[in-house]
Amino acid sequence: MSALGGPAQTAGFQPPTGMGIAVSIILIIVALALAFFLIQMAGLLALVGIVIGGVLIGFGVHFVPVGGAPAAMGQAPGIATGVAMLAAGAGLAGLFGGAWAAPLGFPLALAGGAIGGGLLMAITCTMVNVIYIFGMGIPSASGKVDKDPITGDTFPEFKSQGTEGHGLPFISWVGGVIGGALGGLGGTLIYLELLEVYQAQVLVSASIAVSLAGVFAIGMFLMNAVLAAYNITGTIEGPHDPKFKRFPRAIIASATASAVAGIFAIALFEVLMVFIESNLMGAL
Amino acid sequence: MEEIVFGIGITALAGALATIAGAAEDTESDIGSQGDPNSQVQLAPQMGYIHRIFNKAIAGEPPAYGLWVALGAGLAWAFMAMQMNPILAIVLGSALAVFVQGVYATTAYLGRTASLAKFEQPVYIDILKSMTTVTMAHAFIAIFATVAMCHLIISALGHPFPLPLLGLVWGIALGAAGSATGNPFYGKERQYQEQKFGAGVPISASGNIVRYAEAGERNSLDNGFFSAKLGGPASGICFGLIVFFELWRTVVFEPLAAGWGAIIIGVIVILIFAVIDRYIEVWARNTFGPYAVPEVPEVPEEASS
Numbered sequence: 001m002s003a004l005g006g007p008a009q010t011a012g013f014q015p016p017t018g019m020g021i022a023v024s025i026i027l028i029i030v031a032l033a034l035a036f037f038l039i040q041m042a043g044l045l046a047l048v049g050i051v052i053g054g055v056l057i058g059f060g061v062h063f064v065p066v067g068g069a070p071a072a073m074g075q076a077p078g079i080a081t082g083v084a085m086l087a088a089g090a091g092l093a094g095l096f097g098g099a100w101a102a103p104l105g106f107p108l109a110l111a112g113g114a115i116g117g118g119l120l121m122a123i124t125c126t127m128v129n130v131i132y133i134f135g136m137g138i139p140s141a142s143g144k145v146d147k148d149p150i151t152g153d154t155f156p157e158f159k160s161q162g163t164e165g166h167g168l169p170f171i172s173w174v175g176g177v178i179g180g181a182l183g184g185l186g187g188t189l190i191y192l193e194l195l196e197v198y199q200a201q202v203l204v205s206a207s208i209a210v211s212l213a214g215v216f217a218i219g220m221f222l223m224n225a226v227l228a229a230y231n232i233t234g235t236i237e238g239p240h241d242p243k244f245k246r247f248p249r250a251i252i253a254s255a256t257a258s259a260v261a262g263i264f265a266i267a268l269f270e271v272l273m274v275f276i277e278s279n280l281m282g283a284l
Numbered sequence: 285m286e287e288i289v290f291g292i293g294i295t296a297l298a299g300a301l302a303t304i305a306g307a308a309e310d311t312e313s314d315i316g317s318q319g320d321p322n323s324q325v326q327l328a329p330q331m332g333y334i335h336r337i338f339n340k341a342i343a344g345e346p347p348a349y350g351l352w353v354a355l356g357a358g359l360a361w362a363f364m365a366m367q368m369n370p371i372l373a374i375v376l377g378s379a380l381a382v383f384v385q386g387v388y389a390t391t392a393y394l395g396r397t398a399s400l401a402k403f404e405q406p407v408y409i410d411i412l413k414s415m416t417t418v419t420m421a422h423a424f425i426a427i428f429a430t431v432a433m434c435h436l437i438i439s440a441l442g443h444p445f446p447l448p449l450l451g452l453v454w455g456i457a458l459g460a461a462g463s464a465t466g467n468p469f470y471g472k473e474r475q476y477q478e479q480k481f482g483a484g485v486p487i488s489a490s491g492n493i494v495r496y497a498e499a500g501e502r503n504s505l506d507n508g509f510f511s512a513k514l515g516g517p518a519s520g521i522c523f524g525l526i527v528f529f530e531l532w533r534t535v536v537f538e539p540l541a542a543g544w545g546a547i548i549i550g551v552i553v554i555l556i557f558a559v560i561d562r563y564i565e566v567w568a569r570n571t572f573g574p575y576a577v578p579e580v581p582e583v584p585e586e587a588s589s
Contacts, residue, residue: 072320072471074484080320080467081460085346089460092453093530100443100534104543112534115550119533120457120526122557127465127522129561135469135514137482139568151562157574162486173561177554210444218452 013245016252024256031259038270039197046193047262053189054224054258058250060182061087061228064121065172065238070164077142077165077172077237079128083229084222086124087183091221093120094184095191099214102192110188117184121176125168132167140167144241150174175238183221190258191217194265201269216265223261224254291535294440298433299528302458305429306523307516309349309458310466312422314474314511315415315504316340316389318348319463321471324493326396329405331491336408338415338504340392346459348388349426350452356381356427357434357451364447374435378428385423389416415504422508430454433527441535454527461523469515474507482572529553 028051035043064087067078079086098113132138141158142148143165148155151170159165168176191213198209231250236243312318315338317325322341329335343351360377364370390412397407434450437443443450475493476485497506533553537545 069320069323069471070487072467073324073476073490074468074472075487075490079464080471081346081463082344085344085456086460086464089346089457093457093526096443096445096450096453097530097534099445101538101543101546102444104538108543108547111544111547112550115533115547115554116530118554119529119550120461122554122561123525123529124461124464124522126557126561126564127461127518127525128468129564131465131469131515131518133564133568135518136472137572138472138484139572140565153565153569158569160483160486160575162488163484164487166484167565168561170562170565173558177558207444207446211446211449214445214449218449 013242014249016249020249021252024252027256028259031263034263035266038267039200042200043197043266046197046266047259049193050190050220050262050265051255051258053186053193054220054254054262055251056182056186056189057087057091057221057224058228058254059247060091060179060186061225062232062236062244062247062250063175063179063182063239064090064236065125065168065176066232066235067237068235070235071166074132074136074138074160074166075163076235077140077144077167077169078235079124079168079176083232083236084225087179087225087228088222090117090120090124090180091183091187091225092218093117094180095187095214095217095221098184098188099191099210102195106192109192110185113188113191114181114185117187118177118181121180122173125173125176129168129173138166140169140172141165142169142172142237142240144237145171149240169237171240172238175240178239183225186224187217187221190220190262197266198269203269212268216261220258220261220265223257227253227257288536288539291441292532294436295528295531295535298436298531299524301429301433301436302527303520303524305426305433305458305520306462306465307512307520308422308425308429309345309462309523310470310519311508311512311516312419312426313345313462314466314470314515315422315508316392316419317504317507318343318345319467319470321467321475324471324475324491326400327491328493328495329400329403332403333492333495334403334405335493335495336411336501336503337493337495337507338393338411338419339396340389340419342388342392342396344459345463346456349430349459349462350456352381352385352423352427353430353434353455353458354448354452355384356431357455358448360431360435361447370435370439374428374431378424378431381427382420382424385427386416386420389419411503418505418508426458430458437531441531457526458523461526462519465522466511466515466519469518470507470511473515474510483575 035047065078070076072080094113094117097116101109101112141155194213317339356378363373533549
């Protein structure tokens with residue numbers, strides 16, 4: 001029981017509530033219906049793509065090992081920064097690669113986005129270990145598990161006194177790369193879907209379509225990353241952390257938020273046209 | 285062939301600019317305590333440790349740098365649209381963005397420190413005067429190098445994003461790389477320099493940051509001097525490698541296998557970094573050894589000596 005009288009908070013699995021699921025399903029169905037009503041099948045498919053992209057980002061953030069302030073003092077394992085911050089950095093680097101490869105086709109752009117995000121995380125996680133080991137003389141040790149699920153390394157004897165562990169064990173490194181790749185993939189998918197919608201508009205030039213799709217993709221990326229960060233509450237070590245089991249709730253939240261934000265992005269020009277027409281009517 | 289050689293040259297130049305930007309970014313954020321160690325700088329007066337460390341952490345490094353670089357890039361883009369020379373436009377855009385950073389740093393320091401008034405932490409005006417300009421100088425280098433890199437990526441390599449949008453993307457990535465790599469070195473090695481080397485800071489020592497220098501009280505310029513030795517350059521290498529490999533795999537290998545060459549090389553580079561990471565992890569375990577063997581009670585022996 002918390003001080004505010006809410007439900008007890010546990011470290012591990014926290015299921016979504018029935019009310020939350022029901023409201024989410026209603027919002028998603030309304031958003032899909034609106035998308036179909038505005039731009040028919042193309043709008044519906046674009047919104048489905050945006051929802052999948054948002055879910056991939058929300059799920060991917062749970063893989064990224066983030067230790068926050070305790071990690072900066074070598075008191076807890078992970079990367080010493082915020083969850084949403086790091087995921088955004090990786091996902092946007094992926095979006096950079098994906099947008100660049102967009103003219104080469106859908107699969108190649110998606111793969112480019114995933115590799116871009118994964119590459120940023122691979123280099124960052126390696127450099128984090130370089131600083132811990134060569135700058136501070138501290139080996140990696142997880143605080144949540146006694147044994148690395150991939151390498152089988154044991155951790156309790158490598159944990160310094162009075163800390164929860166430190167550095168980035170290999171499982172966290174792998175989690176970081178998977179998280180970055182999923183984030184880059186999701187961000188690029190949102191970008192490509194919106195680009196297709198905007199390019200179909202007669203009023204829009206190619207460069208404006210790219211800019212708008214890019215801005216909305218970045219916005220939706222940050223939204224989903226922050227949502228997932230709220231679900232994680234602070235720090236997470238990666239896929240082996242008990243908090244990782246909370247991801248179903250983030251998936252539902254990300255899908256709903258992406259559907260609602262996505263319908264605004266898709267309907268942008270339809271809403272704009274309504275305003276222009278009403279202004280013209282007023283002028284006449 | 286000529287196009288690829290040109291592309292490799294631009295890639296190398298962009299990677300070098302990114303390296304400079306990463307190093308300046310981390311040093312700037314450490315002088316301003318903007319990374320995660322800011323929590324300790326804020327906590328110290330509450331534990332009774334009054335200090336002269338600058339603290340401007342009211343936003344994480346990635347969003348702060350996203351703002352400043354996007355601002356510099358947006359202004360440079362506007363100046364270029366007015367037919368201004370690109371180099372001059374980037375310098376002017378970055379300089380104007382740095383003024384925003386200066387206002388941010390000033391208000392952040394005053395606000396954060398004034399909130400500690402009940403713990404008798406003074407607001408030092410001399411600290412404000414001397415530190416703010418130094419963070420602005422470092423921020424200018426970071427913003428200028430990143431905006432110049434973005435301009436190269438667009439004008440020479442043909443990325444479709446406009447300059448302000450690319451500035452936002454790489455500004456956030458710069459902050460993410462700099463804070464991830466540089467924060468532990470500033471937090472553990474500098475703020476807790478009195479703690480034992482080769483071990484994490486015990487949670488019980490939180491807030492007890494080092495407040496005295498060789499002569500007089502320590503300030504954030506001393507911290508910048510320390511960070512510039514390893515944390516800054518390591519952050520620079522991190523961001524430089526990210527930019528270099530991202531561009532290199534695309535510029536050189538995209539023509540291969542109908543575009544899939546860039547993807548394959550990307551996967552290979554990730555695997556190479558996995559091997560490097562695993563190697564140094566095992567090296568550290570073997571070289572440093574475990575902290576305590578359960579049978580040997582180390583702590584009482586140390587206490588008796």
